Amino acid sequence: MNIAVCIKQVPDTTEVRINPETNTLIRDGVASIINPFDTYAIEEALCLRERFGGKVIVLTMGPPQAEAALRETISLGVDEVVLLSDRAFAGSDTLATSYALAQGIRKIGDVDLILCGKQAIDGDTAQVGPGISVWLDIPQVTYVKKIEELREEQEKKMFRVQRMTEEGYDVLDVPLPCLLTVVKEINEPRLPSLKGMMRAKKAEVLKWTAADIGCEDQKIGLDGSPTQVKKIFSPPARPGGEILCGEPAEIAAKLKQYLKGVN
Amino acid sequence: MDYLLTEEQIMVRDLARKIAQGKLKECVAEYDREGKFPWPVMKQLAEADLFGVYIEEKYGGMGAGILELCLVTEELSKVCGGTAVSYAASALGTDPIILFGNEEQKMKYLPDIAAGKKLAAFGLTEPNAGSDAGAIETTARKDGDFYVLNGMKHFITNAGEAEIYTVIAMTDKTKGARGASAFIVEKGTPGFTFGKKEEKLGIRTSATSELIFNECRIPKENLLGKEGMGFVITMKTFDFSRPGVAAQAVGIGQGALDLAVDYAKQRQQFGKPISSFQGVKFMLADMATQVEAARALVYSVARMIDSGNTKVAKESAMAKMYASDVAMKVSTDAVQVFGGYGYMREYPVEKFMRDAKITQIYEGTNQIQRDIIGNNLIKEAMGKK
Numbered sequence: 001m002n003i004a005v006c007i008k009q010v011p012d013t014t015e016v017r018i019n020p021e022t023n024t025l026i027r028d029g030v031a032s033i034i035n036p037f038d039t040y041a042i043e044e045a046l047c048l049r050e051r052f053g054g055k056v057i058v059l060t061m062g063p064p065q066a067e068a069a070l071r072e073t074i075s076l077g078v079d080e081v082v083l084l085s086d087r088a089f090a091g092s093d094t095l096a097t098s099y100a101l102a103q104g105i106r107k108i109g110d111v112d113l114i115l116c117g118k119q120a121i122d123g124d125t126a127q128v129g130p131g132i133s134v135w136l137d138i139p140q141v142t143y144v145k146k147i148e149e150l151r152e153e154q155e156k157k158m159f160r161v162q163r164m165t166e167e168g169y170d171v172l173d174v175p176l177p178c179l180l181t182v183v184k185e186i187n188e189p190r191l192p193s194l195k196g197m198m199r200a201k202k203a204e205v206l207k208w209t210a211a212d213i214g215c216e217d218q219k220i221g222l223d224g225s226p227t228q229v230k231k232i233f234s235p236p237a238r239p240g241g242e243i244l245c246g247e248p249a250e251i252a253a254k255l256k257q258y259l260k261g262v263n
Numbered sequence: 264m265d266y267l268l269t270e271e272q273i274m275v276r277d278l279a280r281k282i283a284q285g286k287l288k289e290c291v292a293e294y295d296r297e298g299k300f301p302w303p304v305m306k307q308l309a310e311a312d313l314f315g316v317y318i319e320e321k322y323g324g325m326g327a328g329i330l331e332l333c334l335v336t337e338e339l340s341k342v343c344g345g346t347a348v349s350y351a352a353s354a355l356g357t358d359p360i361i362l363f364g365n366e367e368q369k370m371k372y373l374p375d376i377a378a379g380k381k382l383a384a385f386g387l388t389e390p391n392a393g394s395d396a397g398a399i400e401t402t403a404r405k406d407g408d409f410y411v412l413n414g415m416k417h418f419i420t421n422a423g424e425a426e427i428y429t430v431i432a433m434t435d436k437t438k439g440a441r442g443a444s445a446f447i448v449e450k451g452t453p454g455f456t457f458g459k460k461e462e463k464l465g466i467r468t469s470a471t472s473e474l475i476f477n478e479c480r481i482p483k484e485n486l487l488g489k490e491g492m493g494f495v496i497t498m499k500t501f502d503f504s505r506p507g508v509a510a511q512a513v514g515i516g517q518g519a520l521d522l523a524v525d526y527a528k529q530r531q532q533f534g535k536p537i538s539s540f541q542g543v544k545f546m547l548a549d550m551a552t553q554v555e556a557a558r559a560l561v562y563s564v565a566r567m568i569d570s571g572n573t574k575v576a577k578e579s580a581m582a583k584m585y586a587s588d589v590a591m592k593v594s595t596d597a598v599q600v601f602g603g604y605g606y607m608r609e610y611p612v613e614k615f616m617r618d619a620k621i622t623q624i625y626e627g628t629n630q631i632q633r634d635i636i637g638n639n640l641i642k643e644a645m646g647k648k
Contacts, residue, residue, distance in 0.1 A: 191281055194312035194325055197274050 001054035003045040003113045005078075006101050006132065007038040009062050009069040010122045018232045034069045037117025040182045043189040044147065045115050046077050052150065054112070055079040059104050061089055061097055067205050074200035075192035081203070082108070086210040088217070093225035094123075098131025100220055103213040105136065113159075114179040118143055126181070133179035141174050145185040264555055266562055268334075275316055275331045279338035282307045283346075291343045294468045295614055298460075300424050301346045301468050308335075308350060309379020317354060318361070322373035328569035329503065333510035333561060340514020341521070344618030345468030347514055349382075351507040352420035352469070355626075356383030358500045359429040359445055363488040368447065372427055384421035385504075386430040386448075386474050387497055389414070394631050396431075396497060397440035401476060403432035408483050410434075410446060412476035415458070420625075422472035423457045426450045430474065431493045443493030447485040454479030465617030502576050503568060505583035505626055509561040512583075512590035512622040516554040519590075519597035519615035523547060526601055526612075543600060550593045557586040577639035584632035587622035594619040 011030035019026050034042075045056045058073045060066050061084040070081035084104050092100065105111055114136075116129035126142070133140035146162040148171075157176045162169040164183050174180070192200075210220055218224060244251045268276065287304045294301050308314060316331040318324025325331070332354055340347035357376050360368055360383075375381040392398040401414025412432055419428075428448045435442035448455055458473025488496055524547055527538035537543045564582040568575050594615040598605035605612045623629045 191285075191307060191311055192278065193310060194275065194278065194316070197278070198271075 001048060001052040001112045002108075002110050003048060003054065003056050003115060004105050004108060004111045005038070005041045005045045005056060005058045005073075005115045006128070007042070007058055007060050007069060007073065007117070008035045008120045008122075008128075009033070009060060009066040010035045010120055018234070020233075032065070032069065034072060035117055035120045035122075037119060037121065037182070037184065039117070039189040040184050040186050041115040041117050042073055042076060042078065043187045044182055045113075046190070047187065048113070048147070057082065057108055057111075059084065059101060059108075061085070061092070061100050061104070070205050071200045071203065072192070074203045075196035076190060077193075077196055080206065082206040082208060084208050084210075084213065088210040088215070088221050091222035091225060092220055093227035094125050094127035094131055095226060096220045096224035098128045099135050099224060100210070100213070100215060101128065102132045102135035103215050104208060105132070107208065107213045112157075112176050114138075114177070116179065116181045118181045118183050129179060129181040136177075136179070138177050138179060139174050140179040140181070141172055142181045144180045144182045145169060147180070147186075264559065266559075271325075271327065272331060272334060275313070275325075275327070276334040276338060278311050279308075279313060279335040282311060282313075283338045283342045287339065287342045287346055291346070291468070291614075292611070295343070295345065296467075296608075298462065298467045300470050301343070301349065304339075304346055305349065305379070305382070312377075312379075314350075314353065314379035315377030318357070318373055318377040322369055323377035324373070328565070329506050330562060330565040330569055333506055333565045336507050336510040337514040337517070337558075340511045340618075341518035343468055344511055344515045344615070344622070345466035347511045348420060348466050348508075348621075349424070349469045351504070351511055352384060353382045353425065354507055355500065355504040356385040356421065356425060356427060356429050358503050359385070359487050359496050360447065362499055362503065363445070363492070363496050364447075367484070368487070372447065376427065381426035382421050382424055383427040383429070384419055384425035385500070386416040386419050386422075386428050388416060388418045390417055394628055397443070397494065399431060399433060399443065401430070401432040402436065403434050403444060403446060405434070405483070406480070409480045410483060410486065412446070412448070412454070412479040412481065414476050416474040417458070418461065418471055418625075419474050421470055422474055423460070424470045428474065429487065430476075431497055432476075434490045434493075438491065440494040441491050443497075444490045445487040445493045445496040446481060447487060448476075448479070448481055452479055452481060464620060465614070466621055467617075498576070501626060502579045505579040505632075506561055506565045506568065508622055508626045509557070509564070509582040509586035512586035512619065513554060513558045513561055515590040515615050515619045515622065516550070516557060516586070516593040519594040519612060519619075520547070520550050520554055522612045522615070523550065523597040523600040526604075530602075537600075546596055546600060550596055553589045554593055557582075557589040561586055577636050580627070580632040580635040580639075583622075583626060584629045584636070587619070587629060590619040590622050591616075 009032045012033040013030055017026045049056050056078045057080045058078050059082045064085055067083055084100055119126035130140050141161055141163050143164045144161045145164040148160040151158050151160055158173045160173050163172055244254050286307055313335050315324035316327045320326035336347045336351045339350055360372055376383055389399050403410045403412050430446050430448050431443050433442050434444040454477045456475045458475050461471040527543050528536055530537045561582045564578045597612050598616050601612050604610050
């Protein structure tokens with residue numbers, strides 16, 4: 001089973017600051033990491049490889065420095081890594097990004113499963129994973145918390161998976177090839193090994209441009225991005241609460257006043 | 264301080280730090296309280312290839328050395344001295360095989376140890392033979408193709424949890440220390456069992472127990488070196504393993520210091536953080552200097568061993584003695600910085616003080632270390648004349 005995992009390199013902070021003029025993330029001085037949700041996708045891919053054989057290929061679209069994130073995945077045991085990097089990709093929104101990744105996967109060819117984290121911690125859109133499946137015209141299941149088993153029915157291979165919902169989970173069968181986005185409940189990501197880190201230093205990172213993966217110009221970069229960000233802002237801080245003091249009867253009376261006020 | 268570590272050494276240190284600050288930190292309070300062996304952490308160390316750092320590549324290790332072993336031990340020790348010693352004691356049990364094992368023995372035992380599939384332990388101490396290692400009473404009687412072991416070892420680190428034990432026993436009691444020999448004994452060998460698990464003041468996450476040998480037959484191939492070499496093997500093993508204990512002590516000192524600095528910054532008294540009072544600030548300054556001096560000594564000795572020096576008894580003893588005395592002092596002072604809170608189990612700092620004490624005692628008490636250092640000084644002075 002060949003598995004492609006799409007990852008994103010993100011700033012190492014949940015407190016992302018935003019440049020109010022350009023409405024873009026301020027990345028200066030912030031260390032980069034693999035999007036934490038993607039680490040669960042990588043772990044799941046490695047576990048599936050241990051069960052079913054095959055290889056794990058990790059892709060990312062990003063600037064040249066995203067190579068560091070790819071090398072890190074090799075230290076975890078990933079077989080091959082691909083960096084989609086081209087100035088023509090600059091300014092891509094989730095639609096254009098998912099298109100480029102889908103083109104990259106097409107070029108890889110023989111892929112049975114695509115895994116993504118449920119969303120990236122910087123943009124939080126959760127759109128790229130599903131977008132890839134639409135471009136490739138394959139089924140998708142989002143928020144997967146468990147891959148139960150690989151089943152075969154009428155010579156069709158399918159995964160039985162659990163999709164997390166607010167109330168519990170759905171059990172779904174999804175035929176291969178398919179795309180799954182995973183939540184953190186699915187596993188506990190491993191740490192790199194020393195031997196893996198040694199391998200990562202020397203490993204080759206495949207670098208593909210927009211032309212290499214046959215991207216149509218109008219589908220990538222700013223031209224391929226219908227999303228226009230009008231404004232990004234941090235939500236206003238919640239006003240502090242108030243602690244009511246005094247005798248119970250007094251407090252009850254005060255509380256009553258508050259409740260009336262709200263109504 | 265920049266110790267000019269290589270890229271690989273930094274990799275080893277950072278990986279150990281990740282495990283220590285992650286999984287280990289998560290479970291340390293519970294494991295310490297309940298005296299549980301930290302298997303989840305051991306498993307992570309194994310998966311990260313860290314059990315093999317000091318073992319040759321042809322036996323599945325990384326082919327690095329004692330300095331790398333020290334870096335890992337120190338990182339673990341910054342969070343938990345007990346976990347650090349469980350890791351380092353496996354190296355202690357392995358050192359006799361590395362130093363004195365034949366090719367067959369190395370091929371048989373080292374790969375599993377390097378991969379972290381099996382832990383090792385070293386069995387020397389007995390109820391009546393602590394510092395006086397020549398007084399051991401466990402015997403090994405030759406019987407055809409076998410040796411038959413009888414007797415008891417106690418205070419053995421990793422006992423029960425390890426699979427491979429290097430054990431010192433008397434093959435010829437009439438010869439005293441020269442009648443001791445070293446053997447490899449595998450867990451599960453008939454006649455080899457474990458006694459009571461000790462309840463300890465500190466390093467409570469480590470396993471300490473008795474090894475009991477009752478007509479335990481082991482193949483004669485399990486003899487390390489030759490008969491009568493047991494004492495030499497022990498002394499050489501300690502020369503190589505003491506930097507590990509010293510690194511454990513450095514980690515304990517650093518861990519306690521870090522907690523004390525953090526606390527002194529935030530604890531307010533008389534309207535100011537207590538770090539602004541000279542009495543506290545100077546204490547922290549002394550603590551930091553002592554830990555750094557200990558680290559510099561330990562790394563230097565480790566590098567000396569790694570560069571191929573075999574006459575390291577004096578330096579190795581110095582590192583172990585100095586670093587452990589520093590760990591005891593610094594961790595005691597750290598509790599002092601915390602005041603009453605430091606004395607409470609609810610705060611993590613008292614554990615460092617409990618863990619520190621043993622580093623002054625095991626792998627040769629610090630009195631024995633001074634003895635070794637003194638003897639070497641005198642020997643060197645005689646040599647000059």
